[in-house]
Amino acid sequence: MEIRKVELQKEEDENIILGQAHFIKTVEDLYEALVQSAPGIRFGLAFNEASGPCLVRHDGNDPGLRRKAAENLERIGAGHAFLIIIKEAFPINCLTAVKQVPEVCSIFAATANPLTVLVAEHGEGRGIIGVIDGKKPAGRETDKDIEIRHAFLRKIGYKR
Numbered sequence: 001m002e003i004r005k006v007e008l009q010k011e012e013d014e015n016i017i018l019g020q021a022h023f024i025k026t027v028e029d030l031y032e033a034l035v036q037s038a039p040g041i042r043f044g045l046a047f048n049e050a051s052g053p054c055l056v057r058h059d060g061n062d063p064g065l066r067r068k069a070a071e072n073l074e075r076i077g078a079g080h081a082f083l084i085i086i087k088e089a090f091p092i093n094c095l096t097a098v099k100q101v102p103e104v105c106s107i108f109a110a111t112a113n114p115l116t117v118l119v120a121e122h123g124e125g126r127g128i129i130g131v132i133d134g135k136k137p138a139g140r141e142t143d144k145d146i147e148i149r150h151a152f153l154r155k156i157g158y159k160r
Contacts, residue, residue: 003129006117008072008083014065015091015112017084018131021103024049026082027057029101034084035061037094042087044069050079050125062087076117078126080105092158109133 010016021030026047034043044065046058056074060066065085073083084098091110098104109115113134120129141149153159 001120001122003118003120005132006072006076006119008115008117009068010072010085010115012112013087015086015089015110016115017086017091017095017098017107017110018115018117018128019082019098019107020078020080020105020128021047021082021101022080022105023103024052024057026101026103027059029103030082030084030098031059033097033101034086034094037097038089041089041094043084043089045082045084046070046073047082048073048077048079054079076119076126076128077121078119078128081128 008016027045030045034041034045042062042065044058044060044062044067046056046069049055049057056070058066058070060069065087069083069085073081076083086094095107095110099107108128109131111133116132117128118130118132119126150159
């Protein structure tokens with residue numbers, strides 16, 4: 001078995017949801033979940049088939065994000081993986097809807113951070129064995145850091 005890393009390509013203002021699902025209709029069901037979850041969301045999504053023609057299926061309402069999702073997922077090359085790249089919304093706006101899609105088995109990451117995907121390859125198949133999401137901790141938050149966190153969440157409207 002060979003293990004390799006795939007660094008996903010995205011812009012700083014884009015968020016990623018990476019997961020695993022199990023059926024060709026995943027693409028259409030994820031599309032519907034996303035457009036219904038956040039007004040104005042822009043996204044591209046891709047899904048790797050693991051049998052039959054084994055194509056990278058893709059859709060979205062933003063052609064550039066759609067292309068980028070397909071390119072990134074093709075580089076990962078893991079069967080039944082899906083990747084969503086989002087603008088004008090955050091994973092918190094649509095993650096519940098994504099997780100409720102019947103075909104979705106698991107979520108590996110939902111992040112705006114740089115994301116490295118660890119992929120294992122064996123024979124004809126590949127699988128995601130984990131992710132590296134952002135950086136390692138620099139230390140424990142202080143009382144001042146807690147105040148800053150509380151203020152930030154209120155500034156962006158997620159807490160009152």
